[in-house]
Amino acid sequence: DTGVSQDPRHKITKRGQNVTFRCDPISEHNRLYWYRQTLGQGPEFLTYFQNEAQLEKSRLLSDRFSAERPKGSFSTLEIQRTEQGDSAMYLCASSPGQSGNTIYFGEGSWLTVV
Amino acid sequence: AQSVTQLDSQVPVFEEAPVELRCNYSSSVSVYLFWYVQYPNQGLQLLLKYLSGSTLVESINGFEAEFNKSQTSFHLRKPSVHISDTAEYFCAVIPPGGYNKLIFGAGTRLAVHP
Numbered sequence: 001d002t003g004v005s006q007d008p009r010h011k012i013t014k015r016g017q018n019v020t021f022r023c024d025p026i027s028e029h030n031r032l033y034w035y036r037q038t039l040g041q042g043p044e045f046l047t048y049f050q051n052e053a054q055l056e057k058s059r060l061l062s063d064r065f066s067a068e069r070p071k072g073s074f075s076t077l078e079i080q081r082t083e084q085g086d087s088a089m090y091l092c093a094s095s096p097g098q099s100g101n102t103i104y105f106g107e108g109s110w111l112t113v114v
Numbered sequence: 115a116q117s118v119t120q121l122d123s124q125v126p127v128f129e130e131a132p133v134e135l136r137c138n139y140s141s142s143v144s145v146y147l148f149w150y151v152q153y154p155n156q157g158l159q160l161l162l163k164y165l166s167g168s169t170l171v172e173s174i175n176g177f178e179a180e181f182n183k184s185q186t187s188f189h190l191r192k193p194s195v196h197i198s199d200t201a202e203y204f205c206a207v208i209p210p211g212g213y214n215k216l217i218f219g220a221g222t223r224l225a226v227h228p
Contacts, residue, residue: 004157031214042118042204042218043158056213091157095214100146100165103216105157 002026004106006092012112013082020078021109025094032075033103034067035091036060043091049075050097082113116141116209118219126225129197135190135222137205146208147188148216149179153201161203164188175199200226 005024013019025032030051035043046065048056051072061067064082069075079086089108095101121136139145146165150158162173169181179190188205202223206216 033215040123040220042120042206042220043216045215045217048213048215050213056215093216098214100163100208101214102160102163103214105150105159107157 004092004094004104006090006106006109008109009107010110010112012114015084015113016081018078018080019082019111020076021090021092021111023075023077023092023094023106025073025075025092026104028096029094029104030072030097031095031103032069033093033095034075034077035093035105037089037091037108038087046077046090079111082111084113087111087113116145116207116217118205118207118217120205120219120222122222123220124223124225126227127195128227130194132193133191133195133199133224135203135205135224137188137190137219139186139188139205139207141186141207141209143210145210147179147181148206148208149173149177149188149190150204150206150218151201152204152221158204161190195224195226197226197228200224 007022032049034046037043049069064080067077091108093105095103117140119138148163149161164181172178202221204221205219
């Protein structure tokens, strides 16, 4: 399978706990994106990496959220001290370097905070 | 800031009937335009895209969309829908400059009934 891979697919956690999601992009895609999608809404941009550099962060990404892409390959998204409002699907996507190139999405990681 | 408006949150239609899903975007300058489809509990899949050239673009499964610069629209159409087309459809744009970042509309739920 050469698509974008996300793990875990589902996570249920208690409020206040920390969670981490992993994304493995398509090989050789230097651009990687994180989006958040809540029920009945379109995906909202969270952050963007070009190789290992995090070049843009949305205002949606509060101080409790941190994303990394240490070697320019896989990426992690950590949420600290989760709140019920964090419940959503977290989508990872990747694309080659040129603008207009197709952005490929993973299956998403569902987070439920109870 | 760039925005995308999908005028219908839900579109019910009978099998083999034609359908149009409407999408308008806010920018008056050149943008890249996309339609993505999301089946239940899955990530997003690219349906079709407009980058330049012919204003009518087609997908492999019978959908087409027409870029209309004067009306800033990119409506999605299919002359005859199938039950399997039931899904959520998202219109998205990549504004000029930036990092190839997709901005999504809220989505349109297409429900095809027998």
